[in-house]
Amino acid sequence: MPVFAIAAVIFILVEAAVVYAAFKFRDRGDETEPKQIHGNNKLEALWTIIPALILVGIAVPTVSAIVDLTSAPDDAVEIDVIGHQWWFEFSYPEGITTANVLVVPxxxxxxxxxxxxxxxxSFWIPRLAGKRDVIPGQYTSLYFEADEPGEYWGQCAEFCGLSHAKMSFRVRALPPAEYTAWLQAQQQPAVEPAAGSLEAQGRDIFLGRGCIACHNIKGVSEVAGEVPGAPDLTHFASRNVFAGASLSIDSDDDLRDWLANPPAVKSGSFMPNLGLSPDDITALIAYLRSLE
Ligand code: HEC
Ligand SMILES: [Cu+2]
Incomplete structure (x- = not known):
């Protein structure tokens, strides 16, 4: 706005001078050449120095606004983002770990x-913020704010291997009260299926078929060691998309295709084909969908 005000004043002065000169020195039909002049050192110096001072003046608020825009305020919500080939993991100070859907207030x-x-x-939410590289062995930060609740699409924007195109994600911005409720729900351990149900069968397959070697489900399986290289599934069904947001949790076909042979759906995926039978898959889908 200050730059606009300065520019508006200069615009009016220049236009007024142009109109004045065009009118005052218009052709009156008497064919005589006007008096010819050349240069004016005082004027030349003046219209070099004044713009230079204006630019210096503009630089002060501009630089401080740039600094303001890149550093997050102290009351910002802090969330860790971990890039994996080919999905994003999100980890909250409340001890919540999730994948593919970044929930924010x-x-x-x-x-x-x-x-x-x-x-x-590279982490990119086109409607909310610029791109920022996500680099192994380094921490980069990105600061943004979603003014309106809603779902925003994100995408990895740095070619990172076979399934780079399927490394997308969603940002779900909730009204603050709903966000608090979400935080509380996510801190709970996984829902315990009723004995004898299809969901309980699914959980037994989950425990018996090696899924627990890679996936955490709070209260059911904890992968030993450092950050596991696979999405936390504790509240899998509270999300709407999976596998780098390339597939839908509402779609039976998507879940079936995934569990039957992940690398066939998402080239190079580090979840192997585990040779599950169609019945195993049916029970696993029931279990996964119960993990609200
Ligand atoms: C060797 C490790 C490994 C094993 C074993 C494994 N997974 Fe995975 N799983 C992964 C990885 C890695 C991903 C992420 C793949 C991607 O998105 O490219 C994944 C993704 C998933 C997803 C999608 C999660 C999301 O939010 O995107 C589901 C559901 C899933 N696995 C279920 C299972 C089940 C059920 C089993 C057992 C039958 C299993 N996994 C066994 C490594 C594994
Ligand atoms: Cu990537």
């Missing part, structure tokens, strides 16, 4: 601290 500044488990990725 609307109207609140969000301060992301990002790193990668493997190669260089």
């Amino acid at each position: 609307a109207g609140t500044p969000i301060d992301l601290s990002m790193t990668s488990k493997d190669v260089v990725h």
Whole structure:
């Protein structure tokens, strides 16, 4: 706005001078050449110095606004982002770990601290913020705010291998009260299926077929060691998309295709084909969908 005000004054002065000169020195039909002049050192110096001072003046608020825009305020919500080939993991100070869907409170500044488990990725939510590289062995930060509740699409924007195109994600911005409720629900351990149900069968397959070697489900399986290289499934069904947001949790076909042979759906995926039977898959889908 200050730049606009300065520019408006200069615009009016220049236009007025142009109109004045065009009128005053118009052709009156008497064919005589006007008096010819050349240069004016005082004027030349003046219209070099004044713009230079204006530019210096503009630089002060501009630089301080740039600094303001890149550093998150102290009350920002802090969330860690970990890039994996080919999905994003999100980890909250409340001890919540989730994948593919970044849930944030609307109207609140969000301060992301990002790193990668493997190669260089780039985190990009076109409608909310610029791109920022996600680099192994380094932390980069990104600060944004979703003014309106809603769902925003995100995408990895740095070519990172075979399934780079399927490394997308969603940002779900909730009204603050709903966000608090979401935080509380996510801190609960996984829902315990009723004995003898299809869901309980699914859980037994989950425990028996090696899924627990890679996936955490709070209260059911904890992968030993450092950050596991696979999505936390504790509240899988509270999300709407999976596998880098390339598939839908509402779709039976998507879940079936995935569990039958992940690399066939998402080239190079690090979840192997585990040779599950169609009945195993039916029970697993029932269990996964019960993990609200
Ligand atoms: C060797 C490790 C490994 C094993 C074993 C494994 N998974 Fe996975 N799983 C992964 C990885 C890695 C991903 C992420 C793949 C991607 O998105 O590219 C994944 C993704 C998933 C997803 C999608 C999660 C999301 O939010 O995107 C589901 C559901 C899933 N696995 C279920 C299972 C089930 C059920 C089993 C057992 C039958 C199993 N997994 C066994 C590594 C594993
Ligand atoms: Cu990537």
